[in-house]
Amino acid sequence: MLKRFCWSCILTLSFASVCGAQTLRQEADNASLLVGTAVRPAQLSETAYVSTLAREFNMLEAEDAMKWWILRPDAGTYDFRQGDEIVRFAQAHQMKVRGHCLVWAQYNPKWLTQAHFTDRQLAHLLHEHITKVMKHYAGEVFAWDVVNEALDEHGNVRDSLWYNRPGIGLQGEGTAYIERVFRWAHRADKHALLFYNEAEGEGLGRKSDAVYAMVKDFKQRGVPINGIGLQLHISKPDVDIAAIAANIARLTALGVQIHVTELDVSLPVDSSGGLLHPDDVNRQAEIYRGIVQTCLQYPGCTAIQTWGFTDKYSWIGSFSRHTRGWALPFDRNYDPKPAYRAVLDALSAGRSVPR
Numbered sequence: 001m002l003k004r005f006c007w008s009c010i011l012t013l014s015f016a017s018v019c020g021a022q023t024l025r026q027e028a029d030n031a032s033l034l035v036g037t038a039v040r041p042a043q044l045s046e047t048a049y050v051s052t053l054a055r056e057f058n059m060l061e062a063e064d065a066m067k068w069w070i071l072r073p074d075a076g077t078y079d080f081r082q083g084d085e086i087v088r089f090a091q092a093h094q095m096k097v098r099g100h101c102l103v104w105a106q107y108n109p110k111w112l113t114q115a116h117f118t119d120r121q122l123a124h125l126l127h128e129h130i131t132k133v134m135k136h137y138a139g140e141v142f143a144w145d146v147v148n149e150a151l152d153e154h155g156n157v158r159d160s161l162w163y164n165r166p167g168i169g170l171q172g173e174g175t176a177y178i179e180r181v182f183r184w185a186h187r188a189d190k191h192a193l194l195f196y197n198e199a200e201g202e203g204l205g206r207k208s209d210a211v212y213a214m215v216k217d218f219k220q221r222g223v224p225i226n227g228i229g230l231q232l233h234i235s236k237p238d239v240d241i242a243a244i245a246a247n248i249a250r251l252t253a254l255g256v257q258i259h260v261t262e263l264d265v266s267l268p269v270d271s272s273g274g275l276l277h278p279d280d281v282n283r284q285a286e287i288y289r290g291i292v293q294t295c296l297q298y299p300g301c302t303a304i305q306t307w308g309f310t311d312k313y314s315w316i317g318s319f320s321r322h323t324r325g326w327a328l329p330f331d332r333n334y335d336p337k338p339a340y341r342a343v344l345d346a347l348s349a350g351r352s353v354p355r
């Protein structure tokens with residue numbers, strides 16, 4: 001890709017550092033791509049966190065702040081403070097905001113899960129929640145993960161509060177409850193892009209086949225769905241990039257966008273947090289590079305987001321009982337890792353010829 005002509009290049013010997021690779025954000029802007037990260041509001045008072053975030057990303061998403069367990073301390077209350085703080089930060093730094101997530105079987109507040117609501121009561125509660133939250137953020141959140149992780153590894157609809165325990169009145173009818181909530185979401189904010197977000201179904205297999213079949217069905221019947229979120233929490237070194245590309249190709253051919261929503265590549269660490277195998281950082285960088293290059297091959301792949309950006313704050317440590325870590329492009333001191341350089345290089349190559 002031709003770089004724009006730059007006078008400062010004449011004044012410096014270091015052409016590449018001034019006019020070549022810049023920041024992820026600048027390169028993503030040039031490639032017409034959104035590059036985002038998940039954000040926790042508690043960290044927005046930390047100078048290094050804030051400066052890295054604003055410099056490197058043109059999009060962010062609340063890692064937790066827009067989930068039921070934070071937004072809904074009790075049945076009668078909506079607590080938007082944390083979500084609003086994130087939106088204000090984004091606006092102050094000209095960043096887009098993704099919303100996450102309106103419907104998920106996990107991490108719901110106890111008042112909701114333990115009250116033995118009937119399906120009619122649950123339908124009412126969920127409809128009201130989607131409507132209030134989306135209207136609150138209308139014009140601020142441009143895309144929502146409406147439903148998160150509703151399918152199991154076989155591609156079947158998971159048992160859940162919202163589906164069949166007791167569900168919202170569509171128990172036993174497969175993806176009908178997902179369709180219902182997408183329709184509610186579209187009515188709440190007709191300008192928001194509506195995504196179905198899924199884990200471990202990024203390549204080819206039973207789960208991604210089921211997502212594909214659902215999208216095909218929804219598109220044929222006019223159900224308002226605009227995109228699929230591919231989470232991409234990677235924990236194995238043998239990532240099948242070709243299978244991910246094939247999945248992106250078939251989904252975008254149906255007319256939905258792809259957002260890579262939760263990318264991280266975790267590595268084994270020892271008890272003091274050091275890498276067990278130092279060479280893993282290079283393998284990690286190549287995985288990051290491969291994902292970014294793959295997304296850039298498809299015009300319908302419009303955003304790449306990492307799940308946090310510094311190893312200082314990542315869900316991986318506590319989730320793996322501190323056996324894994326090092327998952328993100330910046331280390332604990334906010335220094336860029338080889339993974340950062342690989343993403344930057346891939347972005348700076350721009351989009352390849354559209355397929």
Ligand code: 9MR
Nearest residue numbers: 063064067100107148199231262307315
């Ligand atoms: O990273 C998130 C962690 O801080 C929270 O404790 C947890 C529950 O809210 O959710 C984590 O994020 C998950 C995301 O919302 C959906 N995909 C899997 C993510 C990692 O568990």
